[in-house]
Amino acid sequence: MVNAGVIGATGYAGAELVRVLAGHPQARLAAVSSVSFAGKPLSSVYPAYYGLCDLCCGTEEEVLQKSDVVFAALPHGLSQEIAKKCHDAGKVLIDLGADFRLKRLDEYEKWYQVKAVYPELHEEAVYGLPELFRDEIRGKKLIANPGCYTTAVPLALVPALQAGLIEKDGIIADCKSGVTGAGRKSTQDTHYPELNEGMHAYKVGGHRHTPEIEQTLRRFCGEEVTVVFTPHLLPVNRGILATCYAHLKSGTTLEQLQQTYEDFYRREYFVRVLPQGMRADIHHVRYSNFCEIELHIDPRTQMLIAVSAIDNMGKGAAGQAVQNMNLALGLEETAGLTALPPAF
Ligand SMILES: NC(=O)C1=CN([C@@H]2O[C@H](COP(=O)(O)OP(=O)(O)OC[C@H]3O[C@@H](n4cnc5c(N)ncnc54)[C@H](OP(=O)(O)O)[C@@H]3O)[C@@H](O)[C@H]2O)C=CC1
Numbered sequence: 001m002v003n004a005g006v007i008g009a010t011g012y013a014g015a016e017l018v019r020v021l022a023g024h025p026q027a028r029l030a031a032v033s034s035v036s037f038a039g040k041p042l043s044s045v046y047p048a049y050y051g052l053c054d055l056c057c058g059t060e061e062e063v064l065q066k067s068d069v070v071f072a073a074l075p076h077g078l079s080q081e082i083a084k085k086c087h088d089a090g091k092v093l094i095d096l097g098a099d100f101r102l103k104r105l106d107e108y109e110k111w112y113q114v115k116a117v118y119p120e121l122h123e124e125a126v127y128g129l130p131e132l133f134r135d136e137i138r139g140k141k142l143i144a145n146p147g148c149y150t151t152a153v154p155l156a157l158v159p160a161l162q163a164g165l166i167e168k169d170g171i172i173a174d175c176k177s178g179v180t181g182a183g184r185k186s187t188q189d190t191h192y193p194e195l196n197e198g199m200h201a202y203k204v205g206g207h208r209h210t211p212e213i214e215q216t217l218r219r220f221c222g223e224e225v226t227v228v229f230t231p232h233l234l235p236v237n238r239g240i241l242a243t244c245y246a247h248l249k250s251g252t253t254l255e256q257l258q259q260t261y262e263d264f265y266r267r268e269y270f271v272r273v274l275p276q277g278m279r280a281d282i283h284h285v286r287y288s289n290f291c292e293i294e295l296h297i298d299p300r301t302q303m304l305i306a307v308s309a310i311d312n313m314g315k316g317a318a319g320q321a322v323q324n325m326n327l328a329l330g331l332e333e334t335a336g337l338t339a340l341p342p343a344f
């Protein structure tokens with residue numbers, strides 16, 4: 001059995017990790033931590049876990065001591081010291097935050113306003129998007145788990161980009177997120193009367209996921225890529241719907257695109273390329289690690305429209321983190337992640 005620990009277990013991503021790990025056949029939850037709820041059972045923070053996971057919230061140090069694999073689900077800026085401690089103690093760290101995602105440290109420092117204190121750890125970290133970088137993740141000890149938008153958008157675009165079926169200029173990612181993406185702390189934007197029955201774009205023209213999406217796309221076309229990324233807040237709990245637009249290279253057909261995506265994801269358990277006529281829907285992937293992709297061509301504008309759907313808490317956070325743990329430890333990649341999404 002693998003001893004897994006969660007730092008920041010009282011947040012949405014941490015609590016979802018606890019739920020996923022509870023169903024993992026080869027992992028046991030060894031320790032969880034919180035600052036605000038120190039000494040209290042996790043089930044007092046999330047009553048759904050009462051009688052099922054009554055572990056008390058301890059300190060970060062306790063998690064580090066008791067775990068072989070540490071998951072950090074903290075606001076950005078807090079994982080660098082944890083990574084250093086895990087490195088020194090030879091433990092695996094899967095960081096759900098953004099501290100190790102950007103390889104260009106000037107970009108990290110600019111977008112997150114944080115100093116990169118251990119450049120060698122940033123160098124060592126691998127980007128945990130298994131469908132795109134699986135071989136880099138196997139056996140590694142420091143894994144940067146991508147965020148929700150930065151998973152949904154590249155999965156929708158990379159097959160076409162790598163195959164040279166779309167232009168790298170003029171890519172647009174128009175995305176909608178459920179409110180759990182904003183974390184547990186309430187704000188004016190996430191306050192029920194102001195959120196319910198509404199929808200708005202936010203951080204337009206400057207969201208910090210933009211350089212992360214560009215970093216991934218760059219790796220599949222070997223050149224700089226600039227993306228227009230616009231996120232919107234949807235009045236639902238879970239889900240990311242990413243509608244991605246790109247100019248087609250002359251002569252590209254829908255049949256060619258469909259075949260390219262089906263071939264690219266043929267062996268991927270978690271990615272479902274939908275046949276023509278089926279719709280990608282956040283409803284179909286809730287509480288799961290699955291991603292659905294739907295493909296269209298607009299013949300008038302000669303653009304690809306690729307729509308992907310994931311659960312921001314699943315494939316966009318905790319599910320993918322467990323998939324990364326499985327890969328890092330040499331376990332079955334799908335272990336603990338095979339439950340069907342609820343049908344309704
Ligand atoms: N929600 C999502 O869809 C996704 C989130 N992520 C990333 O995962 C991370 C966590 O996000 P999320 O769970 O949504 O956030 P929440 O705000 O829901 O939770 C934050 C957690 O961090 C802890 N925390 C906050 N400040 C500190 C501090 N100064 N020292 C120690 N612990 C602290 C809180 O613990 P306590 O207050 O109990 O001490 C809480 O457990 C973030 O980096 C986020 O960007 C990534 C992908 C998707």
Ligand SMILES: CC(=O)N[C@@H](CCC(=O)OP(=O)(O)O)C(=O)O
Nearest residue numbers: 096097098147148149177181182
């Ligand atoms: C709705 C909402 O606010 N979503 C978050 C993204 C959540 C996420 O993916 O977190 P990372 O920043 O760790 O990638 C946002 O836009 O910042």
